[in-house]
Amino acid sequence: MATITELVTVRRPRRRGGSFYRRTSQPWSRFLRHLFVIAVGAIMLYPLLWLLGSSFKPDGEIFSSLSIWPEHWDFTHYVEGWNALERPFQVYMLNSLLLCVLTITGNLISCSMAAYAFSRLDFRGRKGMFALMLGTMMLPSQVLLVPQYVIFAKMGWLNTYLPLIVPTFLATNAFLIFLMVQFMRALPRELDDAARIDGCGSFSIYFRIVLPLCVPALATSAIFTFIGSWNEFFGPLLYLTNQDLYTVPLALKQFMNTEGQSSWGQIFAMSVISLAPVIGFFIAGQKYLINGIATTGLK
Numbered sequence: 001m002a003t004i005t006e007l008v009t010v011r012r013p014r015r016r017g018g019s020f021y022r023r024t025s026q027p028w029s030r031f032l033r034h035l036f037v038i039a040v041g042a043i044m045l046y047p048l049l050w051l052l053g054s055s056f057k058p059d060g061e062i063f064s065s066l067s068i069w070p071e072h073w074d075f076t077h078y079v080e081g082w083n084a085l086e087r088p089f090q091v092y093m094l095n096s097l098l099l100c101v102l103t104i105t106g107n108l109i110s111c112s113m114a115a116y117a118f119s120r121l122d123f124r125g126r127k128g129m130f131a132l133m134l135g136t137m138m139l140p141s142q143v144l145l146v147p148q149y150v151i152f153a154k155m156g157w158l159n160t161y162l163p164l165i166v167p168t169f170l171a172t173n174a175f176l177i178f179l180m181v182q183f184m185r186a187l188p189r190e191l192d193d194a195a196r197i198d199g200c201g202s203f204s205i206y207f208r209i210v211l212p213l214c215v216p217a218l219a220t221s222a223i224f225t226f227i228g229s230w231n232e233f234f235g236p237l238l239y240l241t242n243q244d245l246y247t248v249p250l251a252l253k254q255f256m257n258t259e260g261q262s263s264w265g266q267i268f269a270m271s272v273i274s275l276a277p278v279i280g281f282f283i284a285g286q287k288y289l290i291n292g293i294a295t296t297g298l299k
Contacts, residue, residue: 002071010037022030038270045167048069048275049067049068050270051271051272052068053067053068053069053070053080054264054265054268055077055265055266055268055269055271055272056070056073056074056075056076057071057072057074058072058076058126059263059264059265062264062265062268063264073263076266077263077266077268077269078273079268080263081255081263081265081266081267081269082270083265083272084255084263085243085251085254085255086243087243087244087246089240089251089270089273090161091244092246092248092250092251093248093273093274093277095245095246095247095248096229096230096247096248097277098161099161099164099165099167099229099247100225100226100229100230102168103164103168103229104222104225104229105168105223106165106166106167106168106169107173107176107221107225108218108222108225109169109221110168110169110170110171110172110220110256111171111176111177111180111221112172112180112206112211112214112218112221113171113206114133114177115177115178115179115180115181115183115184116184116206116210118130118133118177118181119176119180119184119185120184120202120205120210121202121207130181133174133177133178134174134178136174137174137175137178138151138221145238148163149238149239150214152239157239158239158241159239159240159241159242160239160245161240162233163253164229164235164236164239165240168225171254173225175224175266176221176224177223179217179220179221180214180217180218181233183214183216183217184210184214184217187214188215188282189203192205192209193206195260219285220254220285222285223281223282223285226281227277227278227281227282230248230274230277230278231249231278232247232249233249233250233253236250237249237250237253238250248274248293251270251273252267252270252271252274255267255270
């Protein structure tokens with residue numbers, strides 16, 4: 001029978017070998033993971049970098065190669081593209097900004113109130129109405145296109161921002177409601193009970209307690225709304241005919257003439273300018289976006 005000292009001497013090299021294997025393999029695994037992430041990130045960033053580089057290339061050089069770095073720098077695309085349309089490009093930027101501010105306000109007010117009712121109040125038919133609300137997420141937007149257009153046309157709202165703004169004040173975004181409901185359900189019910197003992201009603205609890213605690217969910221909803229409203233093309237194309245009301249996506253479409261000829265350099269230059277607010281808004285609210293998604297249980 002082997003003694004204790006023999007067992008120790010037999011097992012000790014295995015431990016050293018295992019620790020040595022882990023010490024040597026761990027840096028290589030980290031290096032490979034980082035290399036893979038960098039490669040995927042470069043592939044995802046390449047179209048954006050190519051767009052940025054093409055905005056400084058002459059028109060004849062844009063599609064001649066896939067290189068990001070321009071051989072001949074041309075800064076005139078930004079100046080010419082800014083004033084190429086009937087209105088300066090800042091008019092369309094301000095129109096899109098106004099539309100984004102109003103839609104964000106509408107979605108945050110209406111969707112948060114609807115989420116508070118579904119998550120914190122007890123009323124008859126709550127589960128059925130919540131299931132019906134979630135069912136609207138499965139409906140394609142094209143199904144509601146014709147009925148909505150007929151309703152807005154009979155109300156005289158065509159060629160105005162009302163068809164794009166008013167629905168946001170009626171809690172029509174089921175995804176944002178669901179996101180806020182998931183966040184509000186995680187808040188302790190004891191907060192509501194303590195507030196009711198102090199004499200607060202349902203609206204006071206919603207305004208003074210629930211909303212301040214829902215800042216990550218509200219910021220996440222604001223980011224989603226801003227990106228969706230800023231990039232919205234089909235809605236403004238359908239309801240707006242006055243060029244003074246055009247948004248940025250419609251303005252970019254104006255660079256394409258009926259013959260299919262256009263200045264790609266000007267289009268890319270104005271596309272880079274139109275991407276700047278989206279990227280800036282996302283970077284500013286990235287922390288709240290991550291917290292809002294992580295705390296609502298969404299994957």
